[in-house]
Amino acid sequence: MSEYIPMLLVGVATLAIGAVARAFALPIVTALVRFWVWLHTLGLRPEIRERIRDEVASDLWEQENEARSEGTRYSPDAIALHILLRLILGMPGDAFWRLGYVTIDYGLLAAVAALTAFGMPAVYGAGLVGNSNTEHFVVSQSAWALVAAAALFFLVRTRYRGLRPWSPMLMLAALIVLAAVLVPGIGVNHAGVARWIALGRLGPVQPTSFAGLAFVIYLSAWLSGRHRSIKSFSDGFVPLCLITGLLCGLVMAQPDMSMTLVIGLTATVLLLKAGGRRIHALSLAAVFCLPITIALAGTVSRHTVPSQAFAYPATDAFGARSDVNGIIWWSHTGGLASVFGSAAPWVATAVLVALYTFLVYRGVRISLSAPDNFGALMAIGITAWIAFQAALSIVGAPAPFASYSGSGLYSLLPATGVLLSISREASRRRRAPVRSL
Amino acid sequence: MRRKPDIILPIEESILNAAIDLRLRGVPAFHGFLMATQMKGGMRARLLTAYGTLYKALIRMEKAGLLVSRWEDPSAAARENRPRRRLYEVTSVGEAAWRDIRLARPQPFPKLVTEPSAP
Numbered sequence: 001m002s003e004y005i006p007m008l009l010v011g012v013a014t015l016a017i018g019a020v021a022r023a024f025a026l027p028i029v030t031a032l033v034r035f036w037v038w039l040h041t042l043g044l045r046p047e048i049r050e051r052i053r054d055e056v057a058s059d060l061w062e063q064e065n066e067a068r069s070e071g072t073r074y075s076p077d078a079i080a081l082h083i084l085l086r087l088i089l090g091m092p093g094d095a096f097w098r099l100g101y102v103t104i105d106y107g108l109l110a111a112v113a114a115l116t117a118f119g120m121p122a123v124y125g126a127g128l129v130g131n132s133n134t135e136h137f138v139v140s141q142s143a144w145a146l147v148a149a150a151a152l153f154f155l156v157r158t159r160y161r162g163l164r165p166w167s168p169m170l171m172l173a174a175l176i177v178l179a180a181v182l183v184p185g186i187g188v189n190h191a192g193v194a195r196w197i198a199l200g201r202l203g204p205v206q207p208t209s210f211a212g213l214a215f216v217i218y219l220s221a222w223l224s225g226r227h228r229s230i231k232s233f234s235d236g237f238v239p240l241c242l243i244t245g246l247l248c249g250l251v252m253a254q255p256d257m258s259m260t261l262v263i264g265l266t267a268t269v270l271l272l273k274a275g276g277r278r279i280h281a282l283s284l285a286a287v288f289c290l291p292i293t294i295a296l297a298g299t300v301s302r303h304t305v306p307s308q309a310f311a312y313p314a315t316d317a318f319g320a321r322s323d324v325n326g327i328i329w330w331s332h333t334g335g336l337a338s339v340f341g342s343a344a345p346w347v348a349t350a351v352l353v354a355l356y357t358f359l360v361y362r363g364v365r366i367s368l369s370a371p372d373n374f375g376a377l378m379a380i381g382i383t384a385w386i387a388f389q390a391a392l393s394i395v396g397a398p399a400p401f402a403s404y405s406g407s408g409l410y411s412l413l414p415a416t417g418v419l420l421s422i423s424r425e426a427s428r429r430r431r432a433p434v435r436s437l
Numbered sequence: 438m439r440r441k442p443d444i445i446l447p448i449e450e451s452i453l454n455a456a457i458d459l460r461l462r463g464v465p466a467f468h469g470f471l472m473a474t475q476m477k478g479g480m481r482a483r484l485l486t487a488y489g490t491l492y493k494a495l496i497r498m499e500k501a502g503l504l505v506s507r508w509e510d511p512s513a514a515a516r517e518n519r520p521r522r523r524l525y526e527v528t529s530v531g532e533a534a535w536r537d538i539r540l541a542r543p544q545p546f547p548k549l550v551t552e553p554s555a556p
Contacts, residue, residue, distance in 0.1 A: 033488065050521065054508075055469050056488055058520040062470035063485070065519070082484065090489025097493040 025080035027389040030060055033087050040094045044101055104156060105423040108362040112401060112416045115355050116145050116409070119402030122348075137404050144406040148413035155417025156424065160375055164221045165420070171218035171243075174211035180252040181207060208251055208259045209411035212385055215247055215263060216270070216415070220377035223274035230276045240271060241287065248288050258397035262388045264288030269384040273367070273377055354400060356390040359383075366419055369426040379422045382415045445534055448486070448494045451476050453503065453535040456527045468509075468522035469495065495525060503531035 037056050041049040060083065067079045114294045120138055163170075181197055197205050222243070229235040244267040252260045268285040272278070363383025370376035386400045393399040398408050445453070450523040459467050467475070469492060473485040498504045506525045514521040526534070 037488075052492060053524045054521060055492055058468065058522050059470045059473070059488065059521050062468070066470075085484055086487045087489075088487075089484075090487030090493075093489030093493045095489075097489070118438070156551075251505070271466065310518070 025077045026064070026083075028083045029080040029087070030064075031058060033083060036087060036091070036094070040098050041385050043103075044390035074111070083132050083229050103424045103427040104420045105362055105366060108359060108366070109420060110421070111359045111362065112413070115352070115359070116413075118348075118352065118355070119399065119404070122402065140406065141404050141409075144409045145413070148409040151410070152413040152417035152420070156420045158421060160378065160418055160421040160425065161372075162218050163378075164374055167214075167218040167221040169212040173209070174214035175246065175250065177207040178211050178247070182250070182253055206252070206405065206407035208256055209405070209407040210265060211247060211251070212259070212266075213382075213411045213415050213418075214317050215386055216266060216381035217418075218380060219243065219267060220374055220381055223270060223276075224373035224377055226274070230274050231280075232273075233280070236276060237283070238281075240267065240276075241284060244284065244288060258389075258392040261289055261392060262385060262397070265388045266384045268382055270377055273380045274373070352390075354398065356400075357388065360387045363387075363419060366426065368424045370422050371425050375422040375425065379419055382419050385415070386412065445538060446494070448490060449498055449503070450535075450538055452494060452498065453527065453531060453538070456504075456525070457532070457535055460527065466526045468524055468525040472525070498531070499525075501530075502528060503534055504528060 033056060034053075037053050041052050055434065063083065064079060067082075082361060120141065177197065185196060197207060218242075223230060244264065248260045248263050251263060264285065264287075267288070268281050271281045271284060360383055363379060363386070367376045367379035367383065370379050389397050389400050393403070398405045400412050415433075453474060455472055456467060459465075459471070459475060463501075464471075473491055477485055482509075495504065495506070499506055504525045505528055506523055509522045509524050511521055
């Protein structure tokens with residue numbers, strides 16, 4: 001007899017659950033519909049959300065009321081089933097409709113997330129070389145990525161035009177910090193390179209990355225306000241050369257040749273996008289980029305970069321090591337070659353190149369669809385900065401998003417946030433009729 | 438589903454048909470649930486149009502200028518102790534579109550009722 005007791009209990013429990021489900025079927029299904037409405041309208045403007053919520057609430061009430069007025073023909077669970085089917089069958093329609101309201105470039109966001117995630121195994125691999133705490137790099141990189149991602153999402157939600165009044169302050173702060181790097185006692189010098197400022201327990205910070213973002217914002221604001229004078233030699237070209245020269249000079253003094261080149265090339269692209277003369281853009285590139293390019297090309301031709309760089313064990317807290325020719329390599333903060341120098345280098349590099357190419361394509365698209373000059377210039381400036389840095393990562397510049405660099409993540413992920421904010425604004429403009437709802 | 442200009446989708450055609458039918462019966466404005474029942478021939482229908490299908494179609498049609506909508510007077514809803522309704526009306530553009538569909542689509546001939554021949 002005792003062997004039937006569990007079966008009996010299961011039967012009673014099933015009946016009880018069934019009875020409760022039948023008794024509460026209607027409120028449960030109604031709550032499901034309301035939840036779905038809340039979910040699929042999440043992120044839309046309040047007036048649109050309110051309209052859909054109230055219309056569906058009215059429909060639910062009318063259906064329930066109508067069914068009840070029909071008498072006993074419709075039981076509550078029959079109405080619940082009807083409502084549930086109406087909900088389920090309408091879900092694809094809701095989802096397609098919601099996709100039409102996608103306001104940011106999710107492709108770009110996915111590419112950036114993939115690049116950041118893709119760098120993690122390489123960062124972990126670099127930590128295995130000559131370090132007792134093998135997880136140190138990957139844990140730090142993950143923590144930085146999380147904080148920087150929060151900044152990214154904050155900037156996506158804010159209007160990028162709000163950056164314009166702050167641009168001179170940002171630029172001034174960037175110049176001050178870059179100058180401070182060169183002051184002994186403030187800047188940290190390793191292996192003859194002064195690129196960091198020590199921030200106590202927070203560790204060393206590399207201000208060049210922040211300066212890059214400040215420079216793009218400032219130059220975009222400056223160029224978008226120049227209009228016709230951008231073609232002028234004295235009012236356009238000379239001031240632009242002075243601004244770029246000041247920044248490039250400070251970065252070159254560290255010395256950081258690849259970032260100097262990135263800044264010079266980004267300024268050239270911005271000038272071209274702003275409608276400046278081609279001869280001015282070429283001159284800008286020739287003045288700031290040509291000598292450094294020749295110097296960098298010389299270093300590349302003398303070295304077989306990939307596996308050598310990865311194979312060097314780290315020698316100090318920064319993982320820096322000079323090779324026989326005086327070139328400094330970092331096993332974990334370096335470019336593509338050092339990051340993916342050993343395991344499947346070609347596959348890894350091909351994936352990274354594909355991701356960077358996609359990112360640049362989306363960045364250019366955002367720039368073309370930007371609602372104003374400031375947005376278009378910022379979008380192309382940030383895209384150019386990432387593209388040139390990615391290209392130069394073959395000669396040792398940190399690979400954007402993928403290399404071990406807190407400063408890089410703290411500047412590049414917020415920069416992506418600005419790009420996404422521009423795409424959001426452009427999307428809003430395209431969908432202007434929505435306002436009539 | 439994204440609406441292509443100058444193309445009326447089947448669901449939109451059904452809404453226009455039902456709305457014109459309601460108007461002819463003296464109901465110029467309709468709300469979502471009324472439209473759902475009207476399209477399926479009343480509450481006795483097995484399954485009313487899904488929420489996602491119906492309300493998104495109404496929004497699309499409003500954007501296309503086929504319908505206009507407004508919230509009903511809140512006092513009317515309060516009097517009947519129910520949620521407020523969003524009321525839709527067919528515009529002149531919607532009416533013209535409905536007429537175009539009727540003209541473009543050949544209407545079936547009414548069945549000829551033959552008198553049974555006398556034995």
